[in-house]
């Protein structure tokens with residue numbers, strides 16, 4: 489019960505409840521169980537964020553619901569649309585005033601949404617903008633759902649893929665993330681296939697092992713970024729806590745338990761992890777692992793002086809992996825013109841909340 493109670497109020501966060509939990513709550517109020525299903529459909533299928541609009545419920549019940557439960561909703565604060573590829577970045581305001589960002593990308597195989605799992609992050613990865621001010625708080629399951637629901641409402645298009653690759657470390661907000669995964673893939677609801685959902689982690693071993701036992705079919709992405717602990721520790725503080733052999737052993741267990749091939753994210757940083765010696769070490773490290781490597785040219789942030797590798801280095805690195813038995817792709821950069829890297833938009837918004845649009849932002853809607 490306490491898990492889905494909101495911290496700042498006594499009211500229960502109704503959208504984070506599984507249907508059987510909602511049924512218990514509703515029958516506990518002296519109502520029939522079928523009311524729970526009606527309410528659940530309003531929230532998770534019709535994406536309604538106001539009890540008043542649930543017009544197949546008696547008015548008195550709608551009032552009692554509002555007294556007992558809180559129904560979360562996000563307010564769009566800013567929407568940026570890329571002129572290059574139509575990618576949209578959304579800044580959403582939460583009910584407590586915090587802002588988070590989510591990204592909507594169109595691919596041939598459908599629309600993909602990248603969501604945040606926390607406000608800020610405490611993992612401290614050196615190249616990442618989300619972590620510069622530390623962790624503010626965890627997002628509830630409902631607030632993760634709301635990012636997808638709002639984007640579906642605002643774009644008028646169905647979301648078919650979800651990646652938890654926005655701000656935050658999902659394994660640092662484990663219970664809410666798992667609850668979110670079950671709700672978004674369940675029915676009634678948007679019923680997004682678990683195989684179309686990716687959870688990205690910086691490598692928190694106990695979280696990976698726990699997720700392996702949840703009987704979920706989601707893809708696990710590991711933020712690797714280096715072929716050895718020595719380099720990895722210079723980029724990611726978490727590497728001091730969990731050594732690579734243990735992280736990879738946990739990934740192997742994840743594959744064995746779920747049958748899902750892994751994704752290894754590798755952000756190429758000029759002069760840090762992008763030469764052929766590192767490519768060679770990476771091939772040795774990943775030999776026999778079932779997965780593929782996603783090379784991401786690092787997106788420079790102004791607070792750090794990491795630079796992107798040159799095209800020549802990127803392609804030489806890719807070529808080395810491909811010719812040595814490792815499946816690899818260079819991630820297509822989406823929304824390059826709209827503050828692409830994790831957490832950058834939220835930061836720029838907080839730094840200059842009243843200023844006009846940035847010159848590079850071709851189409852800016854301020855709400």
Ligand code: SAH
Nearest residue numbers: 616653656657688689690711753786787829
């Ligand atoms: N906490 C999760 C999700 C983070 S964001 C994790 O660590 O996996 C998703 C990916 O983007 C991670 O691999 C992260 O390391 C990477 N990333 C963050 N900032 C970046 C930047 N400026 N350039 C390139 N990749 C970045």
